Amino acid sequence: MIQKQSQRRGSFPQRAAITAAAWGIGLMAGAGVLAQTPQAYQVEQGEIRAALADAGDPVRGRAVVLSRESGNCFLCHAFPDADGAPPGNLGPEMSGVGARMNAGQLRLRVVDSARVNAQSIMPAYYRIEGLNRVAAAYRGKPLLSAQQVEDVVAYLAQLK
Amino acid sequence: MSLRRLSLGLFAALVAGTAVAQTAVRPAPLKSGIEFTGAEVRALQNDEFANPAMLWVLRGTALWTQPAGKDNRSCASCHGDATTGMKSVATHYPQIDKSSGSLINLEGRIQQCRERRQNASPLKYESEELLGLTAFVRMQSRGMPLAISIDGPARAYFERGRDFYYKRVGQMNLACAHCHQDNWGKKLGPEIISQGHGNPYPGYRLEWQTMGSLHRRFRSCLSGVRAEMLPQGAPEYLDLELYLAWRSGNLPVETPGVRR
Numbered sequence: 001m002i003q004k005q006s007q008r009r010g011s012f013p014q015r016a017a018i019t020a021a022a023w024g025i026g027l028m029a030g031a032g033v034l035a036q037t038p039q040a041y042q043v044e045q046g047e048i049r050a051a052l053a054d055a056g057d058p059v060r061g062r063a064v065v066l067s068r069e070s071g072n073c074f075l076c077h078a079f080p081d082a083d084g085a086p087p088g089n090l091g092p093e094m095s096g097v098g099a100r101m102n103a104g105q106l107r108l109r110v111v112d113s114a115r116v117n118a119q120s121i122m123p124a125y126y127r128i129e130g131l132n133r134v135a136a137a138y139r140g141k142p143l144l145s146a147q148q149v150e151d152v153v154a155y156l157a158q159l160k
Numbered sequence: 161m162s163l164r165r166l167s168l169g170l171f172a173a174l175v176a177g178t179a180v181a182q183t184a185v186r187p188a189p190l191k192s193g194i195e196f197t198g199a200e201v202r203a204l205q206n207d208e209f210a211n212p213a214m215l216w217v218l219r220g221t222a223l224w225t226q227p228a229g230k231d232n233r234s235c236a237s238c239h240g241d242a243t244t245g246m247k248s249v250a251t252h253y254p255q256i257d258k259s260s261g262s263l264i265n266l267e268g269r270i271q272q273c274r275e276r277r278q279n280a281s282p283l284k285y286e287s288e289e290l291l292g293l294t295a296f297v298r299m300q301s302r303g304m305p306l307a308i309s310i311d312g313p314a315r316a317y318f319e320r321g322r323d324f325y326y327k328r329v330g331q332m333n334l335a336c337a338h339c340h341q342d343n344w345g346k347k348l349g350p351e352i353i354s355q356g357h358g359n360p361y362p363g364y365r366l367e368w369q370t371m372g373s374l375h376r377r378f379r380s381c382l383s384g385v386r387a388e389m390l391p392q393g394a395p396e397y398l399d400l401e402l403y404l405a406w407r408s409g410n411l412p413v414e415t416p417g418v419r420r
Contacts, residue, residue, distance in 0.1 A: 088348045089346050121338045123331070131329075138331040
């Protein structure tokens with residue numbers, strides 16, 4: 001039983017350790033993408049209407065959402081097509097989210113959820129200000145690149 | 161008001177929001193982390209022969225009677241039989257150390273005896289020896305309710321620990337309280353979030369495949385939210401340990417615990 005349990009790779013901190021290592025490698029290989037400082041954007045009536053990068057690709061977006069190294073969204077949300085990755089339930093289920101919200105609303109949610117709900121526990125994926133004690137490897141870097149945000153938004157938008 | 165002013169205002173409110181003093185609260189009802197694990201983990205923890213942490217306790221038992229340092233004295237030379245000499249001692253830690261006036265945890269107290277009373281070299285925080293001795297000493301309080309004092313000079317440490325507990329940290333911008341106070345019982349990925357008590361430590365985590373200190377567990381959670389980690393034994397971690405011990409109310413010491 002010990003053997004079986006300890007081989008389970010699902011637990012959060014172990015996964016986090018793996019994540020940290022993978023990010024480290026990713027940084028060296030593609031530092032340009034990840035080190036980018038978030039660009040300015042405009043919030044209008046609860047939306048970011050203008051895209052932050054090229055048109056998003058839902059297939060890439062799904063990969064980001066389910067990836068331990070980048071989005072890790074399933075830590076808190078269940079997705080309808082998640083391939084059995086065991087989801088958390090700190091946040092609402094994502095099925096139908098593309099019908100509930102338009103692209104601009106989804107974009108603001110992902111970019112900086114605190115702009116929608118100041119108490120939100122959902123991390124701001126495209127913000128670097130107002131954070132404390134960030135580990136050196138991630139300091140000054142947003143969780144996602146502008147293109148990854150667009151990809152995620154494109155993926156969420158088609159969950160109808 | 162322009163959109164830009166509006167959003168700047170919101171941001172300022174957010175930043176200010178993190179500075180509001182928090183009131184210390186205990187989760188209700190209090191539940192030890194063992195209640196959130198499966199039956200197999202519970203069985204392991206409760207079975208003296210199957211509990212993998214007992215290996216470290218055995219090591220601590222041996223160290224207790226092993227002479228060390230210049231004067232060749234063992235812990236037992238002064239404290240005698242640990243089952244009586246160390247009974248319930250761990251329920252009062254962390255506490256204010258009278259000699260220095262600052263906060264000390266059980267690991268720190270053991271180190272102090274090793275250095276001052278045995279004249280022996282200090283042990284590394286996460287060493288097998290210190291884990292073993294700490295687990296052995298804490299086990300003499302197994303099943304006894306924690307009884308922490310936060311009065312007098314301990315108060316300032318307690319308040320710092322509480323502030324740490326409620327402070328958002330890391331790239332994921334989460335505080336301990338977001339998971340262990342506001343969302344215990346919910347799932348983070350496949351993992352059920354417990355109330356985050358320190359009562360089973362030092363303990364064996366299956367995910368670590370070894371024994372670890374409470375401070376090692378702090379580092380795991382902080383690395384999970386991509387926050388800076390401090391070395392085990394850091395003053396901030398002592399503050400946090402005191403806050404946690406208070407927050408655990410009268411939960412019993414479970415050392416040597418087993419967790420996923």
